[in-house]
Amino acid sequence: MSAAAMPELQIGDLVFIRIPVLFFRKVADTTASWTNHVGIVTGQKDGVWQVAESCVPFARQRSFDAFVARSENRRYCIRRLPVPLDADQQQRLQQAVARRLGTLYHTGFALHSRRQFCSKFVHEVLREACGIRVGRIETFAQLLGRNPDAQLGFWRLWFFGRIPWRRETITPASELSCPHMTTVFDCA
Structure with missing residues (x-):
C-alpha cells in the first residue's frame, strides 16, 4: 500500500496491528x-x-x-474519533502519554494495576486527556465466556493454573470495534 493512499494521520488516531508472536496471537484468537x-x-x-x-x-x-513494520504482513488499521482533537486536548493527550512512558508492561492484563498494557494505555490516555472512552471493560469471565473456542488451557498455563475470572481488563479488539470511532484506513 503506498503512503499516498493512506490518509494524513491525526493526533489521537488509534493504530491497530498484529504482532506475530505466539502470546499475542493467543490474544487475537481469544478475542x-x-x-x-x-x-x-x-x-x-x-x-x-x-x-x-x-x-x-x-x-x-x-x-x-x-x-506498523512489526505487524504480521504489515497489516494495520487506523481508527479515528468522530471529531478531531482541539489544541488543548492534543496537549493533554501528549502529557498523559508522557506520564506513562517507561511504565512496565503488565502481562496479566489487570486494568486496575499500576502497570500498563496496550489497550489499557490507549483507554486511559484518551479518557484522561479528552474524557473519551474507547473499548469495553469486562472481566475475564465475560471475555472468555463470549468465545467458546478460547483455549482455556493456554490461559490456565499463562496464569500459573488459575485464570483470574473476576479481573477486569480491556482488549484491542474491543477498541477496534468501538462504535463511535471511524475506520479511516485498513490495509487488509
Whole structure:
C-alpha cells in the first residue's frame, strides 16, 4: 500500500496491528479478532509521525513506520474519533502519554494495576486527556465466556493454573470495534 493512499494521520488516531508472536496471537484468537496490539498517534517529531504504546518491557514512543513494520504482513488499521482533537486536548493527550512512558508492561492484563498494557494505555490516555472512552471493560469471565473456542488451557498455563475470572481488563479488539470511532484506513 503506498503512503499516498493512506490518509494524513491525526493526533489521537488509534493504530491497530498484529504482532506475530505466539502470546499475542493467543490474544487475537481469544478475542476473535485479527488485531492484538494498539497504539495512539501523538504528533510529529522532526516531521515523522509518532505512535505511543505500552509494549514489552515498557511504554514508549516510536515512529509510525517502525510501529506498523512489526505487524504480521504489515497489516494495520487506523481508527479515528468522530471529531478531531482541539489544541488543548492534543496537549493533554501528549502529557498523559508522557506520564506513562517507561511504565512496565503488565502481562496479566489487570486494568486496575499500576502497570500498563496496550489497550489499557490507549483507554486511559484518551479518557484522561479528552474524557473519551474507547473499548469495553469486562472481566475475564465475560471475555472468555463470549468465545467458546478460547483455549482455556493456554490461559490456565499463562496464569500459573488459575485464570483470574473476576479481573477486569480491556482488549484491542474491543477498541477496534468501538462504535463511535471511524475506520479511516485498513490495509487488509
